[in-house]
Amino acid sequence: MVKECKKEVIRTPRRRTLPLKKRREGFAPVEFGLKREEALREAQRCLGFRECESCEICSLLCPDLCITRDEKTGEVLIDLDYCKGCGICASVCPKGAIQMVWEEGI
Numbered sequence: 001m002v003k004e005c006k007k008e009v010i011r012t013p014r015r016r017t018l019p020l021k022k023r024r025e026g027f028a029p030v031e032f033g034l035k036r037e038e039a040l041r042e043a044q045r046c047l048g049f050r051e052c053e054s055c056e057i058c059s060l061l062c063p064d065l066c067i068t069r070d071e072k073t074g075e076v077l078i079d080l081d082y083c084k085g086c087g088i089c090a091s092v093c094p095k096g097a098i099q100m101v102w103e104e105g106i
């Protein structure tokens, strides 16, 4: 089941670093990790998994040239009348936005 996610902009917490003067005094790490609360909030952010980013990698590799981009909306469209179901688009999509569905009797 896909969980509905609330779309809101959440800033990535600013990384804390060791002051320059302290860096000169030794070999301590200069970047600190996240605080517990920050790490929990980062882990709960919706990464938009399975949402198309319109990168068009799929359209570059489709052997049937049936993936196009709507010039007005920017949406990537698949013309299923010409798709032969090879699955290349689904395998190259970095977002996992394309799912192949087995159709009985075809």
Ligand code: SF4
Binding pocket: 061, 062, 063, 064, 065, 066, 067, 078, 082, 083, 084, 085, 086, 087, 088, 089, 090
């Ligand atoms: S499954 Fe269809 S849309 Fe995807 S690459 Fe193959 S022919 Fe193109």
Ligand code: SF4
Binding pocket: 051, 052, 053, 054, 055, 056, 057, 058, 059, 076, 092, 093, 094, 095, 096, 097, 098
């Ligand atoms: S379906 Fe995947 S590969 Fe195709 S444009 Fe969207 S994100 Fe890129």
